[in-house]
């Protein structure tokens with residue numbers, strides 16, 4: 320009888336708090352980090368040496384400005400990410416965006432605290448998630464960048480603003496486009512409802528993945544044009560490039 324009661328309670332707990340690995344769905348012991356040992360081992364934190372500006376990682380040597388940043392300055396002053404983008408992160412982000420599996424957020428919030436390069440970012444006056452177009456927001460029901468902002472900045476939630484900065488163009492998914500097309504696709508995609516809110520402000524912009532940087536750069540351009548003092552970027556993950 321006792322066992323049946325315990326099993327019943329376990330079942331209920333399982334329904335409410337399914338402790339399965341966020342990536343491969345393997346059953347887990349009770350743990351705050353919802354990745355199994357295998358997937359945890361595959362998580363790859365961004366580490367030094369890296370580009371002091373865009374956060375691109377180097378195989379060896381000292382921190383320095385990468386060739387991309389030397390060549391073409393960005394509209395943001397610094398970008399940092401928690402993880403190198405890989406299969407484990409890809410599956411988890413996919414589960415969040417298309418399956419609504421929001422239990423990954425607490426895990427990501429905790430792991431962000433272990434990500435030392437993120438300490439390079441300034442204390443912001445205002446925190447802006449990269450906005451979704453209203454149509455996509457209606458389809459999905461939430462903006463994953465806003466949810467990430469809330470777990471990355473738990474103690475500064477009052478600085479998070481999701482009304483001032485909007486996406487006015489419903490752009491085609493960037494993943495299907497290359498270089499120049501990405502830039503064209505993004506140009507003038509964003510706008511600011513109330514420029515007073517960003518004027519002379521130090522802004523942290525949050526997104527899920529830094530791929531080529533085109534999206535966050537266009538966001539930063541729009542914010543700087545409206546008078547923002549400085550923009551820095553924090554993403555959950557960053558695509559690794561060879562350098």
Ligand SMILES: [Zn+2]
Nearest residue numbers: 340343355358
């Ligand atoms: Zn796993």
Ligand SMILES: [Zn+2]
Nearest residue numbers: 370373385388
């Ligand atoms: Zn760089």
